[in-house]
Amino acid sequence: MNLASLLPRFEAHVATQLQRAEQVLERENLELLAIHSGQIKRQFLDDMDYPFKANPLFKAWCPLDDVPHCWLLISREQRPRLVILQPDDFWHYQPPILQADWLHVFDVVTIKSPEAIEQVLPYDKVRSAYLGEHVEVAKALGFEHINPDPVLNFLHYHRLFKTDYELECMRHANQIAVRGHHAARQSFLDGGSEFDCLLAYMQATGQGENDAPYGHIIGQNEHAAVLHYMVQSRQRLTPGQRHSMLIDAGANYNGYAADITRTYSAREDEFGELVAALDQVTLALIDLLKPGTRFGDLHALAHEQIAKLLYAYGFVKLSPEAIVAQKISQVFLPHGLGHSLGLQVHDVGGTMLDERGTNIPPPDEFPTLRTTRTVEPRQVYTIEPGLYFIDSLLGKLKASPQAKHVDWQRVDAFRRYGGVRIEDNIIVHRERNENMTRANGLN
Ligand code: GLY
Ligand code: MN
Ligand code: MN
Numbered sequence: 001m002n003l004a005s006l007l008p009r010f011e012a013h014v015a016t017q018l019q020r021a022e023q024v025l026e027r028e029n030l031e032l033l034a035i036h037s038g039q040i041k042r043q044f045l046d047d048m049d050y051p052f053k054a055n056p057l058f059k060a061w062c063p064l065d066d067v068p069h070c071w072l073l074i075s076r077e078q079r080p081r082l083v084i085l086q087p088d089d090f091w092h093y094q095p096p097i098l099q100a101d102w103l104h105v106f107d108v109v110t111i112k113s114p115e116a117i118e119q120v121l122p123y124d125k126v127r128s129a130y131l132g133e134h135v136e137v138a139k140a141l142g143f144e145h146i147n148p149d150p151v152l153n154f155l156h157y158h159r160l161f162k163t164d165y166e167l168e169c170m171r172h173a174n175q176i177a178v179r180g181h182h183a184a185r186q187s188f189l190d191g192g193s194e195f196d197c198l199l200a201y202m203q204a205t206g207q208g209e210n211d212a213p214y215g216h217i218i219g220q221n222e223h224a225a226v227l228h229y230m231v232q233s234r235q236r237l238t239p240g241q242r243h244s245m246l247i248d249a250g251a252n253y254n255g256y257a258a259d260i261t262r263t264y265s266a267r268e269d270e271f272g273e274l275v276a277a278l279d280q281v282t283l284a285l286i287d288l289l290k291p292g293t294r295f296g297d298l299h300a301l302a303h304e305q306i307a308k309l310l311y312a313y314g315f316v317k318l319s320p321e322a323i324v325a326q327k328i329s330q331v332f333l334p335h336g337l338g339h340s341l342g343l344q345v346h347d348v349g350g351t352m353l354d355e356r357g358t359n360i361p362p363p364d365e366f367p368t369l370r371t372t373r374t375v376e377p378r379q380v381y382t383i384e385p386g387l388y389f390i391d392s393l394l395g396k397l398k399a400s401p402q403a404k405h406v407d408w409q410r411v412d413a414f415r416r417y418g419g420v421r422i423e424d425n426i427i428v429h430r431e432r433n434e435n436m437t438r439a440n441g442l443n
Pocket of ligand 2: 260
């Protein structure tokens with residue numbers, strides 16, 4: 001935990017977690033949830049390991065997002081127990097967890113080896129459930145209930161409602177990411193390559209690639225059209241070659257994510273105007289994100305807005321209504337408007353109607369939409385409309401009957417920019433929205 005001032009909110013957060021866990025234990029007639037942080041994975045035929053990422057169900061309870069072989073044992077009878085591995089290991093750094101100022105909310109148990117968890121767990125596990133990634137470990141330990149769906153659905157459904165502690169962590173994550181975005185923009189304007197911009201971003205955030213909640217997306221020119229472009233070219237483009245940059249990069253604070261995108265034009269030109277216009281679309285859609293709104297309806301409104309831009313900029317010679325009806329806007333905006341954000345960048349539970357996990361499928365016309373839930377206070381969403389010039393999708397459009405509605409010369413002139421996305425992170429309150437990204441000074 002990075003801030004002592006967060007402690008009271010952390011204590012309340014753990015109390016909320018406990019309430020939720022007790023409710024689901026009772027409902028499922030279970031006595032124990034054993035939540036495993038995870039294990040290190042070795043690379044094939046190597047003595048090196050993959051970067052470790054903690055089980056999100058584990059880091060929902062405490063800010064240990066990089067410590068394997070830990071467990072949380074949650075029952076209705078006892079205070080929550082945190083089992084921490086403390087090996088005699090002179091090869092690797094042992095983080096000083098036992099000095100952490102938040103440990104008092106748990107009963108702490110230390111084990112010397114991963115296998116020693118067996119002595120801490122109850123012998124009879126008929127009413128114990130394992131929550132974690134390592135099914136083979138759970139079976140070897142004798143668990144009968146392994147990631148039971150009713151338990152996962154319950155926890156995932158409620159996870160969308162953030163506690164005050166979680167909201168504060170996400171504000172901090174945004175603050176850190178915004179520092180990185182300022183630095184990366186400056187690097188781009190100074191002629192930096194994609195990789196230079198990545199280095200500037202990581203230096204400003206103080207977070208390396210494995211700390212970030214997702215791979216940094218930094219695409220210059222046509223690379224901005226690759227939605228999840230994570231290559232980072234080392235090539236420094238000349239002023240004449242350099243047209244645009246899209247950077248989608250986040251940060252992590254106590255295990256909580258920021259997920260922010262900005263797009264820049266290298267000069268004042270029509271693409272710069274398109275970026276400014278999309279920025280206005282983003283802000284207008286954020287204003288419509290309100291309790292009671294269905295996220296799917298907002299996504300449909302985003303397509304109306306994108307269709308208006310396609311018409312206004314002369315890319316498509318049809319009315320905005322017809323552009324949406326003929327699915328032409330989906331060629332230019334092929335992803336969902338946004339998603340729930342939290343312990344994971346694409347937080348789970350975004351398509352759940354209730355705590356039993358009833359699925360709300362995306363509407364037929366927008367199959368890629370991954371968030372269909374009704375918006376409520378304490379939820380956190382990204383809003384991230386985009387408008388891209390993606391060769392493969394444009395190729396299909398060109399081969400379709402709709403091709404005649406497109407001004408191909410105009411479209412071709414914009415391919416070198418790749419595309420635009422603007423992404424902010426929003427807390428929904430009952431009376432207002434809190435745009436954490438803008439509040440931290442990123443416009
Ligand atoms: N960075 C991935 C996304 O925006 O969803
Ligand atoms: Mn993003
Ligand atoms: Mn996102």
